[in-house]
Amino acid sequence: MFIHILTSVLFLFALPFFFLIITTSSKSKKSSTAPSSPFPKSYPIIGSYLAIKSNRSNRFQWITQILQNSPSATFTLQHLFGRRQILTANPANVQHMLKTHFFNYRKGPVSIRILFDFLGNGIFNTDGESWKFQRQVSSHEFNTKSLRKFIQTVVDTELHDRLIPMLSDAASDKTVLDLQDILQRFAFDNVCKIAFGYDPACLVPSLPQTQFAEAFENASYISSERFRAFHAIAWKIKRFFKVGSEKRLEIAVSQVRDFAKKIVREKKQELADKSSLESVDLLSRFLSSGHSDEEFATDIVISFILAGRDTTSAALTWFFWLIHKHPAVEKEILKEIKEKSDKPVFEEVKDMVYTHASLCECMRLYPPVPVDSKLAMGDDVLPDGTVVKKGTMVTYHPYAMGRMEKLWGSDWAEFKPERWLQRDEAAGKWSFVGRDPYTYPVFQAGPRICLGKEMAFLQMKRVVAGVLRQFKVVPAVEEGFQPEMIVYLTSKMKGGLPVRVEERGELD
Secondary structure (H helix, E strand, C coil): CHHHHHHHHHHHHHHHHHHHHHHHHHHHHCCCCCCCCCCCCCECCCECHHHHHHCHHHHHHHHHHHHHHCCCCEEEEECHHHCEEEEECCHHHHHHHHHHCHHHEECHHHHHHHHHHHHCCCHHHCCHHHHHHHHHHHHHHHCCHHHHHHHHHHHHHHHHHHHHHHHHHHHHHCCEEEHHHHHHHHHHHHHHHHHHCCCCCCCCCCCCCCHHHHHHHHHHHHHHHHHCCCCHHHHHHHHHHCCHHHHHHHHHHHHHHHHHHHHHHHHHHHHHHHCCCCCCCHHHHHHHCCCCCHHHHHHHHHHHHHHHHCHHHHHHHHHHHHHHHCHHHHHHHHHHHHCCCCCCCHHHHHCCHHHHHHHHHHHHHCCCCCCEEEEECCCEECCCCCEECCCCEEEECHHHHCCCHHHHCCCCCCCCHHHHEEEECCCCEEEECCCCCCCCCECECHHHCCCCHHHHHHHHHHHHHHHHHHEEEEECCCCCCCCCEEECCCEEECCCCEEEEEECCCCC
């Protein structure tokens, strides 16, 4: 360990000299008339580090441009010390990774180590038999009608008892709300109640910062920063000496896991006293079906909170921004809402095809999880001919895939829900036409496809119907404002989305 640290420190001292030499050399070779290439230059030892560093703030747009200009929509990026990363927006490659050769592309030990302090051996941070077992247990629970009914009740209660009154007060008082923050609080209350029957009450009028919610946010953010560290040794040294961000991560993770374990113990005691649990949240279901190991229950519940916490809120934040910019789309959604009852039941919400298409189109442009990587466990060749060596990180890029002309046509930059629909002129109705999950891997695909996909759409459509039926959401931003996407473990709108809320009166 000491030799590894010493070598890394010596390299860090030497690296600026490499940069100075290479940067000076590259500047002297530049011609004022030479066109710039979309592909980054690579140098000995440091690979394309200079290009990666200079595009750190806009890396998703930069990688998208690279993949748009690659004939196969695949590019091999050279990192420090000769490490290679394969980037792809090719659906055939995505299918190969996530389905056909699923066994060869795993989370891998590097990713698992980075997230282990926070997620432990939870379903989103494990491979092999451990993942398979958790998937089977979770899949069984997610397919029950009683869980769907429970989720529906939780979402409706949070919507009508908290979100709608808060928006109504904002409309009356003419106050500006950060819609992203409000939707995150809404989602966090929901997912905590669904995951382990606990109500953090984040979406109450005082908008409190609860310790559990704040600790979860810090743990998620700092864990994601480990992926962007200059070298893994940087965060490992800080963790070893318990300083800086790693000290804050240790505190946040301890608060999250201690609280989750406390609830696990309480439910286990309740189960021992009553021989059955009255609550139907996921934790209660796992414990009642015999999966009572404390670490297992804690890990899997934290994983599900992470999955449901920011994904739907991120999608809805971008959705409300996009429909404001496209009033014709909002008008079509309002027509669809008008056809439903005041509190539409599940079947009605399921049939809101134009709203569904609008949400899909929103996530095409702004996927909640815009990038995902797998580690090759053995040598392989992707369908487009790209050679993959054992130990190579292969990254598929939903954000870039949503911007590929080959996949979506020359109008890919437009927000156009109709690309997901067919019109039956005789009946005067739309019908939804989905894309295969390898062209649109927003919910992953193959054996790891998102278990909560249907329930995520249910929650989002109920929010859209409930909010737009009563309110017009107007961004409180300057003319010409363009929001930016930032990414931690999931994506968000940088700086949030300030909005004013107006009572709609009757639907247009």
